[in-house]
Amino acid sequence: MADNLGYSIFLDPKDTVRAWEMRGALQPTVKWSEMMHEQHAVAFTVAKIAKLDLLRQIQTSLDTVIREGGTFEGWKANILPNLQSAGWWGTVANKDLTGTDQPITVNERRLRTIYDTNVRMSLASGHWTRIQSQKDVFPYLRYLPSTSEHKRPLHMAWYGTLLPVDHPWWQTHFPPNGWFCKCHFEQVSERKMAKKGWSITPVGDIATGPAQQFIPASGNPISVPAGIDPGFGFNPGTAHLRAVADKAANSIQMAVDAGLETAARQTVHEIVADPAFAQFVAIPQLPFPVAVIGQAEKAALNSNAWTILLSKDTMAKQDSHHEELTLDDYRQLPQIVETGFSEQQDAGRMRYFWKDDEGKWWRAAIKSTANKLELFVASLHRLNEKEGRKLNIKYGDNNDAR
Structure with a gap:
């Protein structure tokens, strides 16, 4: 499966790197929900890695991708020997390494999750910086379809939603909106709106559903908008x-x-x-x-x-x-x-x-x-x-x- 990050082609790499650099602190976690939302902006973690040296190796390998570009396959080939050498590959039953008594499975899908989430969220942060710097000329955002073969029904209902850049909806629904979500967006000018005959989407017309109540590792329930995976309901x-x-x-x-x-x-x-x-x-x-x-x-x-x-x-x-x-x-x-x-x-x-x-x-x-x-x-x-x-x-x- 090829990486589909083409929507980042016009993004200034400095904006993405800058957001990534803010996550310099290493935070070992057992459950992915031990760190939620804004906490990810200041620290880097991979669930079920308790060793700081291994966490740092993964962080460094992703740093290279974010600064210089690359693909999942290239990143995997680079990091896999380190993971195998440390014993964090296949079935792992080492509490000192994972932080848990339960055996875990480390496979390609887990690696792809680590890669995809870190790269896409860093890109999203870089995009937001660009959006804010250009909103005088492009004051609107339009939600665009996912490039994934298997599209999520509620995400599909958001396709074409057009709202001002600073509308609160984008604070919870700016893509990605879930694990492996490939929805994206475009910035829209007044001129393009007029040419296309578009208008701002009435908030009442945006598909919604009952919010989910999610209990993270902290035990404090949080409300997650319908259609968004827990952990992604933030900008x-x-x-x-x-x-x-x-x-x-x-x-x-x-x-x-x-x-x-x-x-x-x-x-x-x-x-x-x-x-x-x-x-x-x-x-x-x-x-x-x-x-x-x-x-x-x-x-x-x-x-x-x-x-x-x-x-x-x-x-x-x-x-x-x-x-x-x-x-x-x-x-x-x-x-x-x-x-x-x-x-x-x-x-x-x-x-x-x-x-x-x-x-x-x-x-x-x-x-x-x-x-x-x-x-x-x-x-x-x-x-x-x-x-x-x-x-x-x-x-x-x-x-x-x-």
Whole structure:
């Protein structure tokens, strides 16, 4: 059976590799459901491999495929001698190797599952990065048929579904949607929609069914949409974003703790400029780090946090009151906090005033949580001309807050 990954032909390899690199940690597991959904964005596992050295060998072999390309047959030929040498092939009854008392069977189908799932999910994450970077031109996604010989009935009912890129449906139904699922998608422009006579699919017309209740190894039940295999009901690209946010926040905190404030601020600038930031603004998930507070402001707020976060609640409020703001406007936040004029409003709030290169004034407000452990953006907007004139009189023509 040949690999059918042709839909990745126009994908920038860097996007796929970048998502793959986030999964650097090795996590031995016995049951595949010990790691679910977003956990796969930050760690690599193969069920029933308890030895880190063997897990690392498999990870390294897949790393080569994802970076350089290849086929299942080529990957199998490369990794099989290592598996046989380690004793992880055929019928295996070695608890030290598998983590279980029960014998397991390691055959070609198990290898194909490992290969297919890791490669396709990494590709899906890379695709999502590209989708977000191109959504100004291609604002819609259309669900396309599987190339598999044996198609799944409910997946077939989704063929042709056309929705905006940022519609919540894609957070659970972006392919692949199951083991060996070969459904895919296309990005669609307004022009193509008009030419084809297509229209956005009413949500009520999308085939659904009763959600499944699945109990993973943790014992905590999760709800899985009908037609989607447990473990696939999430968007790998958004999960990758969460991993970026978490890793960035940890890197910033480590830099600040080490007295490297300049390095911390540089990290913030890099992640806000990163394509992943576009995904957060579109569909905010976990709070995203957007700035590092100055020492004087931190002391004034009596805060234990250095990193300022942009949250889902703030983005919801911004969307309702300031629809005019663009992604580039939010990307100004690190500069606003670093070079703007700061004013303390009360014990838990600080405002920053900043003038951009076009002479327009901006105001950003941040707030501290009651326990002083976190800082959040409260608001961001551009001020009108009257307010700008007052600030010119108060602060002069140039930002010089530090």
